[in-house]
Amino acid sequence: MNHATKKSAAEDCARIKDLGYGASRHIRMYGQQFQILSDPVPDGNGVSVQVTSVAEPTKRTLRLPTSILVGFKDFFPKVA
Numbered sequence: 589m590n591h592a593t594k595k596s597a598a599e600d601c602a603r604i605k606d607l608g609y610g611a612s613r614h615i616r617m618y619g620q621q622f623q624i625l626s627d628p629v630p631d632g633n634g635v636s637v638q639v640t641s642v643a644e645p646t647k648r649t650l651r652l653p654t655s656i657l658v659g660f661k662d663f664f665p666k667v668a
Contacts, residue, residue: 597630600658604628604635607657622650 605628609615613624625647626638639650 597635600635600654601628601630603658604652604654609637609652609657617650617652628652 609624610627611624615622615624620641620643622639622641624637624639628635628637631649631651634651634654636649636651638647640647
């Protein structure tokens with residue numbers, strides 16, 4: 589019988605940061621270009637970062653697709 593190992597939110601945040609989703613980085617997600625203002629932090633059952641965008645220059649919270657970013661770690665190598 590196989591049981592999925594539940595990782596801690598801190599481990600998810602560290603892995604997502606290793607993928608390049610850390611402060612002072614730019615990402616394209618949900619059809620928009622964002623500047624990340626914070627490192628990933630646990631947010632309820634997921635992970636989020638503080639961002640701004642050209643379309644919405646005020647700081648806001650962006651939830652990240654944790655299941656995709658952390659769940660398929662073999663497909664996403666660490667960013668140097």
